[in-house]
Amino acid sequence: MKNKKTGNKKAIIWSIIGVLVVALGVTLYAMPKKTNYTEVKATTGNLATNYSFSGSIEAKNRQTVYADKAMQIKDIKVQEGQKVSTDTVLMTTVMGEEIKPQIAGEVSNIDADENAQIMPxxxxxxxxxxxxxQLKVQVDEYDLSAVSTGKDATVTIHALNKDVKGKITDVSKEGDYTNGVTTFTADVSLPNDSSLRVGMSAEAKVLNQSVSNVVLLPMSAIQFDAGNNPYVLIKDSNDLPKTVGITLGLNDGVHVEVKSGVKANDTILVPPIAKATGFGPGAQMKQGGSEASQGSSGGDNGQ
Incomplete structure (x- = not known):
């Protein structure tokens, strides 16, 4: 009888232990998981957005010399690749006439042959x-206000991976209507650079908007509530996230200006989901038109 009571007592104890283990497991499972935030610092710096136009490099001055009458070429005085001036004799005819260019440059191609009979x-x-x-670019009619004669441009030469300074020298007064959109042509001057070649593709960036010495945050740090209002999680004195509404300004696709709600050197906590999805649904952050952007951010030196 005694052994039976002892066995029942042990069974009860083990049952209680089992219940406690299960309860502990459920409690631990139900406890909120600690969020692994990424910390970023609000900085100060400069930000700029640019309009971007693509095109190809061409020579500003070129001349194709044509026969103005029937003639026979006697001598060809130059060769391809030779540099000539307006005083250089290019060819002579059997009648003793001299053919000279109207511009200085380089002989790129010779079509006539000596002793050949040439038609007008x-x-x-x-x-x-x-x-x-110069760089000749096409400008959409909706972006025409961004370009004007004398305006500076930064020209990126893709094949050379380099930027050069240019200036808009001309904007066409007539556009070309294609597929429901009218485009205009703008000419951008280029520096005398021996590495540049006619026909190279390039991109001209023209400044649209810029701000200096403003508070900047990565766009990935910005979140939006159900009403599409931007906010961030600021690390408080207890190292806990505090929700703070903010006012946004200019953005360059990577960084965004924060006009209010955040100060320089504030620590912003970025949840993993915000980091993964990037910028939220805030359509108000989008720069309009065919605008491209470029900016800089940094510490208090406002680089």
Whole structure:
């Protein structure tokens, strides 16, 4: 009888232990998990957005010399690649006439042959001034207000992976209507650079908006509530996240200006989901038109 009571007592004890283990497991499982925030510092710096226009490099000055009448070429005085001036004799005819270019440049192509009979209007030779290049870009009618004669531009030469300074020298007064959109042509001057080649693709950036010495945050740090209002999680004195509404300004696709709600050197906590999804649904942050952007951010030096 005694052994039976002892066995029942042990069974009860083990049952209680089992219940406690299960309860502990359920409690631990139900407890909120600690969020692994990423910390970022609010900084001060400069930000700029640009309009971007693509095109190709061309020579500003070139001349194709044509025969103005029937003639026979006697001598060709130059060769391809030779530099010439307006006083250089390119060809002579059997009648003793001298053919000279109207521009200084380089002989790029010779079409005529010595002793050949040439008809009026026939192409004789091409002269190209490779020292005076420009970028010709197409501008959408909706972006036409961004370009004007004399405005500075930064030109990126893709093949050379380099930027050069340019200036808008001309904007066409007539556009070309295609597929429901009218485009205009703008010419951008280029520096005398021996590495530049006619036909290279390039991109001209023209300043749209800029701000200096403002509070900046990565766009990935910004979150939006159900009403599409921006906010951030600021690390408080107890190292806990505090929700703070903010006012946003200019953004360059990577960083955004924070006009209010955050100060320089504030620590912002970024949840993993915000970091993964990037910028939230805030359509108000989008820069309009065919605008491209470029900016800089940094510490208090406002680099």
């Amino acid at each position: 209007g026939a192409k004789l030779i091409d002269i190209v001034d490779y020292s005076n290049l």
